[in-house]
Amino acid sequence: MRLLLVEDNVPLADELLAGLQRQGYAVDWLADGRDAAYQGRSEPYDLIILDLGLPGLPGLEVLAQWRAAALATPVLVLTARDSWAERIEGLKAGADDYLSKPFHPEELHLRIQALLRRSHGHANQPTLQAAGLHLDEGRQCVLRDGDEIQLTAAEFRLLRYFMLHPEQILSKSHLAEHLYDGETERDSNVLEVHVNHLRRKLGRSVIETRRGQGYRFGAGAV
Structure with missing residues (x-):
């Protein structure tokens, strides 16, 4: 954010x-x-x-x-x-x-x-929840079915943004604009690496790639 x-x-x-x-x-x-x-x-x-x-x-x-x-x-x-x-x-x-x-x-x-x-329409939630995940913003980790999944700082930032925008198609350029400040070089290849890391931890179906458009979070979550 x-x-x-x-x-x-x-x-x-x-x-x-x-x-x-x-x-x-x-x-x-x-x-x-x-x-x-x-x-x-x-x-x-x-x-x-x-x-x-x-x-x-x-x-x-x-x-x-x-x-x-x-x-x-x-x-x-x-x-x-x-x-x-x-x-x-x-x-x-x-x-x-x-x-x-x-x-x-x-x-x-x-x-x-x-x-x-x-x-972003999550006013009734005491914590950020989407696609069966609960984000612990204090400890910067995510919970699923009671299990704690550790995140790096970059993975946490990206997952938080995805969870605030479930089911939305987000382009790489849009994500870069919202995840980096005005002084930071924005590299879409780095974003792709972090997306792949999240998929390994959360399951590939949680983040869908839309060719030529970007990513959609939560579409294939079970």
Whole structure:
């Protein structure tokens, strides 16, 4: 999953980047509201974490511009301002969730997981489930029929994206856009290797290859 972090506090941004990357997210970081207003519309993010007190353009105005442009990406607002008025303004502007500073990193991670599940139609699930699999995002492994299957970091990132999009045909270019940040070289051959590794662990029928189109997860699961 590819996230955009918009935060002008550099020490906090460094801490959040490290934590989110450990959780298996590809993260782009911006510190200026004007840059965020443009990049949030032009790049395919799965979720945006937005601070309100930004230089260049206030966070609420950035959010308002995104929603006016019909950007439906989930937005989690971060702010040091812990008043009901600020919360209401953020929600009215189109925020999907709201977290006041200071906060515990674990709460941020759980809110992100919940927002991603909700935005992909898995709102009623306490964990991500698809094709008979249960993904343990904390331990970055997968459970099937009570058996734990270990995953590498790259396999975990890919499987999480597949499980959020079951039965959908996903091209290699689409997967690369959502699994790597803007600074990482995107190699479709590497993706194919990770798909084959998942097939060996989960069964070949779990991930179907559609020639000339990409992959479909869960179509042949039993």
